[in-house]
Amino acid sequence: MAVRIRMKKLGRKHRPFFRICAVDGRSPRDGRVLEEIGTYDPMISDADARVALDHGRIQYWLGVGAQMSDKVQVLVKKYGPEGTHLEAREAALAKLAAPRVIPDPGEPAYTPEVEKTEAPAAAEGADPPAATEEAPQAAAEVTEEKAEEKAEEAAEETEEKSE
Numbered sequence: 001m002a003v004r005i006r007m008k009k010l011g012r013k014h015r016p017f018f019r020i021c022a023v024d025g026r027s028p029r030d031g032r033v034l035e036e037i038g039t040y041d042p043m044i045s046d047a048d049a050r051v052a053l054d055h056g057r058i059q060y061w062l063g064v065g066a067q068m069s070d071k072v073q074v075l076v077k078k079y080g081p082e083g084t085h086l087e088a089r090e091a092a093l094a095k096l097a098a099p100r101v102i103p104d105p106g107e108p109a110y111t112p113e114v115e116k117t118e119a120p121a122a123a124e125g126a127d128p129p130a131a132t133e134e135a136p137q138a139a140a141e142v143t144e145e146k147a148e149e150k151a152e153e154a155a156e157e158t159e160e161k162s163e
Contacts, residue, residue, distance in 0.1 A: 004068070005023075005069065019033075044096075047092075
């Protein structure tokens with residue numbers, strides 16, 4: 001039996017994923033495998049992090065006479081036991097494992113103006129009522145003042161109408 005080390009295609013449309021397998025040379029591409037010895041994901045953005053190989057099992061299959069396909073031969077040459085890209089692969093895997101940093105979005109471009117109902121003491125540097133424990137009392141005082149003003153205005157209007 002002629003053993004080949006080649007890729008078995010998995011995944012879905014527009015999202016390929018390959019397993020690197022030891023198979024009988026006469027079996028179809030996605031057929032029965034003898035052993036799965038690695039993976040290749042071409043959709044990972046960093047090219048050096050795409051391949052994962054079991055170096056010991058690759059050496060075993062090569063030792064018993066297995067032949068590699070052209071693409072697998074390139075991958076083993078780069079990322080195999082004596083590969084040329086091992087340091088770059090380790091750096092790429094460390095970069096993928098690191099937490100992602102989300103930049104600060106900064107100040108918003110536009111904020112609608114809010115009607116300000118702060119007391120004059122807040123403008124002079126005193127603590128605003130929302131920051132103190134007296135905030136509910138201060139808010140109640142402001143609403144009471146507004147209610148009194150409206151009541152006075154209503155009384156003046158009724159006096160004008162009665163005249």
